[in-house]
Amino acid sequence: MAEGAIATSQSGESLLFLTDEQIRKGVEAMYFAYRGFTADPDRILHQYGYGRAHHRAIHFINRSQGMTVNNLLSVLGVTKQSLNRVLRTLIEDGLVESRIGKRDKRERHLFLTETGGKLERELSGAQRARMRAAYRVAGPEAVAGFRQVLEAMMDPELRRHFNTLKDNEA
């Protein structure tokens, strides 16, 4: 259990960052930071009567316009019943458009409408503002480290999704 207790490698190099105490602080930092991370969008969403689930759907639909329901399902890792409830309200409210596939007519391709795009920009604007502020404070090298640790922490399947999104970069 207390694997990092000795915290010294064979080469004598200090491994203080692998101490149980250090790791525990990392865990707590992750917990508190995530609450900050979601705080701003949550406030905005609440004004519109939406929740975090709507944000996630909006985010990924915006990220990959035209993605199918199944696609979104596997990125989000929820059941179709759960996603459907969210998606239905977004479609009813005119934020998301669901177009029947041309090649495969069973598929529905999801797009943000003008209104949907507006909300997306409002949400991601707030979230990015906080992230940008944190990045600025911490500096480029810290950001690189931040990203490295986060990637290493993901489940392999989620990392796959993450990297697929990365490939979408222009």
Place this chain on the structure above:
Amino acid sequence: MAEGAIATSQSGESLLFLTDEQIRKGVEAMYFAYRGFTADPDRILHQYGYGRAHHRAIHFINRSQGMTVNNLLSVLGVTKQSLNRVLRTLIEDGLVESRIGKRDKRERHLFLTETGGKLERELSGAQRARMRAAYRVAGPEAVAGFRQVLEAMMDPELRRHFNTLKDNEA
């Protein structure tokens, strides 16, 4: 909105890490990493019929044995009714002990029992294992950056709580 678009400072230094695209990837990394972060404890908790809320209570009670309910409430940022439901089951199941305060008998001081401590070690063991693995892969400098960005991302009040916990170090 697209504040980082130009991504060049007055000094000509590249600020690529502040690009909207970079920030967005940070947001997504945070989202996917947090899912990994909670995955292992969630599996264990489910076996015992508990949820994430129980984990949080157990974690912070362990971290500061003897803390009051009000204290825990303000760290967790939930309502007492919500916490009470969780706490009641933990007390009923013999994982947590609630002792009436000596100085102020209105206060309840919370402690993990032997059984509670066992579950705490099982949960944090799993969570720390993942965190440790990620730390090892990323290396000490990345870890330092990781922590810097996370701290900068917290709400001031949460950062206060985080730092208070830090002060508890031996």
Place this chain on the structure above:
DNA sequence: CTTGGAAAGTCAACGAAGCTGACATAAAAT
């Protein structure tokens, strides 16, 4: 000593967002 207010607990009701299971439909694939 009495009274006001803080700390804690309880009951009820509700909402968001997960889940499972069962079933329907259309279209693609075999």
Place this chain on the structure above:
DNA sequence: ATTTTATGTCAGCTTCGTTGACTTTCCAAG
């Protein structure tokens, strides 16, 4: 023609958050 896939929907359940109302206990100030 049959099976599989993609999607949607209904019903019901669970966790965990919320608000509001109320009680009990107890400290502390008047």
